[in-house]
Amino acid sequence: MSSRTECETLDRKDPFRAHRGHFHVPEGVIYLDGNSLGLMPKSAPTRVADAISRQWGEDLITSWNTNNWFHLPRVIGDKISPLIGAGSGNVMVADTISVNLFKVLTAALALKRERKVILSDSGNFPSDLYVAQGLNRFLSDGHELKVVAPEEVASSITEDVAVVMITEVDYRTARRHDMKAITKLAHDKGCLIIWDLAHSAGAVPVDLIGADADFAVGCTYKYLNGGPGSQAFVWVHPRHHASAEPALVGWWGHARPFAFDLAWEPAPGLVRQQCGTQAILSMVALDAAIDEWADVDLLALHEKSRSLCQLFIDLVEGGCGKHGLKLAGPRDMTRRGSHVSFHCPEGYAVMQALIAAGVIGDFRAPDLIRFGFAPLYNSHVEVFDAAAALTEILDTRSWDKPEFLARKAVT
């Protein structure tokens, strides 16, 4: 079992020490929810203030050209590319994951018109499943969403599946699919594959080109720290750039938006995945956040992620095992993302008590307490202190109070 001093030693050797200083950490807080909303980069307020006062206030509409607003979706997309092995020119930020998923799902189904099945798994984020359900209801022509257990995805990829649509890292258990192997199985059966990287980007190394995937979507407000509601990203393999036509189209994806033609004509390549005007103030904050990733070595990042997660698992199992906590997801660290969840009786109240003690994680129904370890800024000492706080709360039953038992709207 590690001591706090050993954790301090590990932190002194942390290759990302300098990055931690670039984020605002509120006084007295141990923040373990970077997998839901990342910390604020210290550069964000200055960059957004400039976008408001100078760019919007003074430069006004000329900013679309002079401050490059129009091209931000692709400029930021190119900065995200190395984090997901995307190749250059294949990533764009816009809209939300749900909206981008709708775009690539419709594009993929249109490429596989002879097949009607969308395959997903029960570990997927519900919104992803809702998008497919809503689309199928609208199409009402026999399209079907088939949801299987995560372990059954591989054996359920059959020749009637049009699109395999799955999230790499399970938002609850952190179980990680084998992207390369599943993509190959999908292609062997003639299916297309869409990966959701919401809990992967900025947490584990991703190699979309290496895995030969078809489409991907992902989140920027989680591990990438883009700020509340920052635009999601969408990736399309270059082999589909010319053929993928989303059902959700708009003037930003037109070949000549400022010709104002009455008929839609797709822009060449990825640009057609754009729909309409984006929230630029949010994009500017996101741009500041993505600049933090310019020099990040993803293998070192992954190594640190595994070290933080393993330490937390060891400490919690050592200190809290007697209280009925049970690790969710696999033990093999190569098969996990960068968060750790425990099944915990009275987990909601336990998490509320922990938050009151300054350790911020979250609760996911029905009984999971979840802790995100953002390798860019979390430290081993934080892990040690958080595990100690959790142990103390369980040992003393200090969670058993009315103010911790009452549920809030956002858990």
Ligand SMILES: *Cc1c(COP(=O)(O)O)cnc(C)c1O
């Ligand atoms: C967070 C998350 C989303 C969020 O979708 P939005 O439409 O951007 O709100 C989608 N999918 C997964 C797997 C997520 O973890």
